[in-house]
Amino acid sequence: xxxPANALTSIVARWEFADGNPLMGAAMIxxxxxxxxxxxxxxxxxxxxxxxxxxxxxxxxxxxxxxAIGLFVVAVxxxxxxYSPRVLLAQVWPLRWIVILLVPFQWWLGGWRSAVxxxxxxxxAVAAAGLVSLTTRIVDLLAVLDxxxxxxxxxxxxxxxxSLLIALSIxxxxxxxxxxxxxxxxxxxxxxxxxxRAFATPVVVRTVGYSQRLGDALIARGIDD
Numbered sequence: 757x758x759x760p761a762n763a764l765t766s767i768v769a770r771w772e773f774a775d776g777n778p779l780m781g782a783a784m785i786x787x788x789x790x791x792x793x794x795x796x797x798x799x800x801x802x803x804x805x806x807x808x809x810x811x812x813x814x815x816x817x818x819x820x821x822x823x824a825i826g827l828f829v830v831a832v833x834x835x836x837x838x839y840s841p842r843v844l845l846a847q848v849w850p851l852r853w854i855v856i857l858l859v860p861f862q863w864w865l866g867g868w869r870s871a872v873x874x875x876x877x878x879x880x881a882v883a884a885a886g887l888v889s890l891t892t893r894i895v896d897l898l899a900v901l902d903x904x905x906x907x908x909x910x911x912x913x914x915x916x917x918x919s920l921l922i923a924l925s926i927x928x929x930x931x932x933x934x935x936x937x938x939x940x941x942x943x944x945x946x947x948x949x950x951x952x953r954a955f956a957t958p959v960v961v962r963t964v965g966y967s968q969r970l971g972d973a974l975i976a977r978g979i980d981d
Contacts, residue, residue: 787889787890788889788890788891788892788893788894789839789890789891791837791838791891793836793837793838793891794836795833795836795837795887795891796837796891796892798891799896800892800893800896800897800899800900801900801903803888803891803892804888804897804900806888807884807885807888810826810829810880810884811880811881811884811885813826814826814877814880814881815877818873818874818877819869819873820869820872820873820876822873822877823872823873823876823877823880826876826877826880826884827876827880830844830880830883830884830887831844833884833887834883834887837887837890837891839887839890843890844883844886847882847883847886847887847890848879848882848883848886850933851878851879851882854878855875855878855879858871858874858875858878859871859875862874862875898919898922901915901918901919901922902915902916902919905918905919924970928970931966932963935959935962935963935966936959939955939958939959939962940955942958943955943958
């Protein structure tokens with residue numbers, strides 16, 4: 757079933773600016789923020805190519821020095837786009853538990869240089885991807901993906917469906933992270949920090965509710981298979 761031409765655009769636009777979006781707080785993760793900076797005005801394809809080059813470079817020349825240079829580049833990018841350090845921190849904050857676990861493990865395996873290089877590379881990749889997402893509308897990113905994937909039509913692959921899957925992934929991950937943080941804070945406020953039920957039950961209920969609303973939105977736009 758072909759996806760209606762304006763379906764993806766309307767769904768994504770609604771996610772980015774809807775009043776009910778759970779990410780519309782002060783620390784939105786990877787959600788587009790309108791602006792007039794140079795980064796905002798750059799074509800989406802250029803930014804995606806830059807992200808690819810940047811992440812490839814920090815992976816190939818992985819070292820503490822590379823991490824330091826990469827951090828400087830990312831910080832300058834956020835500042836030039838008009839974002840505060842708080843916004844930068846919000847993009848990588850969901851990685852905090854992974855970092856806490858990885859640093860001592862990598863330090864034990866290969867020393868502090870290895871720990872800084874590996875964990876730093878992970879943080880840089882996520883921060884850079886967050887900057888691209890913050891300065892680029894999802895519909896523009898998906899338009900680039902449609903053009904890149906269009907040759908796959910010859911083998912029966914629908915680029916629009918792949919783009920829709922990517923859009924859903926981009927939106928669902930931060931939504932789930934925000935949902936988990938909200939439930940954790942609510943559990944702490946009730947004094948039930950050690951209760952697994954007080955954490956798991958609200959997460960499951962809210963996740964199911966979000967999935968149902970998302971499914972209804974897709975069906976309403978003719979995307980139901």
